[in-house]
Amino acid sequence: MSYIIIIVSCVFVNNIVLSQFMGICPFLGVSKQIKSSVGMGAAVIFVMVCASACTYPVYKLLDKLEITYLRTIAFILVIALFVQLVEMILKKKVPPLYRALGVYLPLITTNCAVLGVTIDNIDSEYGFLQSLTNAFGTGVAFTLALVLFSGVRARIADCDFPEAFSGAPSTLIAAAIVSLSFMGFSGII
Template identity: 60%
Template sequence: MFKTLIVILMSSVLVNNYVLSKFLGICPFLGVSKKLDQACGMGLSVTFVMLVATVATWPIQRFVLDKLGLGYLQTIVFILVIAALVQFIEIVLKKYIPSLHKSLGIYLPLITTNCAVLGVTIQNISDGYNFLESMVSSLGCGLGFLLAMVLFAGVRSRIENCNAPKAFKGLPVTLIAASIVSLSFFGFAGIIENLLG
């Protein structure tokens, strides 16, 4: 049991990294990774929202949609639940923890339309995880996103200063750097089987 959870966690952080191998959440990955503190803030917010979204959507799928045979409404229900949750979290943070709202608040609205959050909730259902496994998988995906953001923020601060060819300036060179970071994550392939198998 414990081993299964570790495998799920490790594989979603390293091997099946949401940004670098599944291409989910590319917009914030490229958009907010310019500075390290912003990258951390975004990564933490995404992790937090993923966990909360899983807490909300897993029971809805299991006890409402599946029971009533409304599985086809999954997409609509999930996106609305996530959007409402994000708004709710923002209001609560603003009222009770203003300091946290100040640092994370600006990222929260962006997360509503982040495909990584919707992706992880749908993936948890289609992988047939139970509640605990879903939570661990969401935590892993969030941490994987945070790891990718932080690593890439470091890479990007170097790119800003380099003298790229004219046509490659800006976005193209960033994408090519992302390609190399993604390549480096290939090194983790098989690590799960070797460590825990």
């Protein structure tokens, strides 16, 4: 039961993009088309789950050596290494998948949502399976926000804004409205 609560809480109540403000850069940068949103979202779900699986034992090791203050350095290295590795493996072994996800992979190293979710796993004191569930839910939340928002952007792309508002400001204000709608979920858990 607690797994369902973790997922619902990640996806709707505490949506990582719209209420925790992580991963805003790709949210604004890659959400121009639904197709690229789905690609980026899939890559993020994959990396988040694997990064959580990798950082869990790393943190246990740091904990044993009593150097948990090094977790930021250790985690970002694990994530960077992992992303690089996945990119190389996909390029060699699964070219179609690489073509679908490859472009988005380097963007993910510097995506604060990935580092954020691994730190959140530790701070919330989740076990291994709960960490994976949390990572999966957060990835889905990211994808959901991206896909929803790319739909909104397709609509506002042709609107006639005052010049100062065209581009980034109108996008941010649209994001405010999408975020407002997600506030409706607060309190369901």
